[in-house]
Amino acid sequence: MTARPDACSTCGARAEPDQEYCLECGSRLVPLRRFSAVGRAWERRLGRYPGDWIWVSLLLLLVAAGSATAGIVAARDTGTASGAKTIVATSPVVTAPPAPPVTPTTTTTRTTAQPRRQPKPSEPIAWPARDGFTVVLASIPARGTGHADAEAKAKDALRRGLREVGILTSDRFASLHPGYLVVFAGVYDTLDEAQTAARRTLSRFPNAYAREITR
DSSP: OOOOOSBOTTTOOBOOTTOOBOTTTOOBOOOOOSSHHHHHHHHHHHSSOOOTHHHHHHHHHHHHHHHHHHHHHHHHHHHHHHHHHOOOOOOOOOOOOOOOOOOOOOOOOOOOOOOOOOOOTTSOBOOOSSOEEEEEEEEEESSTTHHHHHHHHHHHHHHTTOOSEEEEEGGGOTTSOTTEEEEEEEEESSHHHHHHHHHHHTTTOTTOEEEEEOO
């Protein structure tokens, strides 16, 4: 075993054989070395030798580094092997066909015109709610049997082929003399139309004439 140094390696002060610390600078004196040759070479090259404990620390660091490296390599190999055995099945993506365009349905409501009820040829008609011109077939006094006579005259005109035959009560129209039942044939917009119709009627009713009807 090597005795403690005779002088402090830090400040060079002299030391006693059993002295642990330098009385000048307080540094710890170098303990006994097991690797004295290595320690002397360290001191000559680098200065103060820290002690033999440094070799034990270096050995532990090397062992720890080797264990860590082995663990990393083992984990990497395990991950690679596991990854090679893992199969992920994916189904193909099928794009749905586009929906057909929606065609708006237009509902067309047809309005059926109701035909105007035409009176039977054997029935007299009523005068429409307007002024106009007509062909007077007969003027019959309303008293007595006047209504029956007027209806018989109108039906006779219908049997002879005339159309739009009706009976007027003269009291309701300003253009007629009151007190009569007027049997007429046709409703016209102008006097000329009524006169033309009256001429065609003379062969069957010699007393027929055109007349304006106003309320």
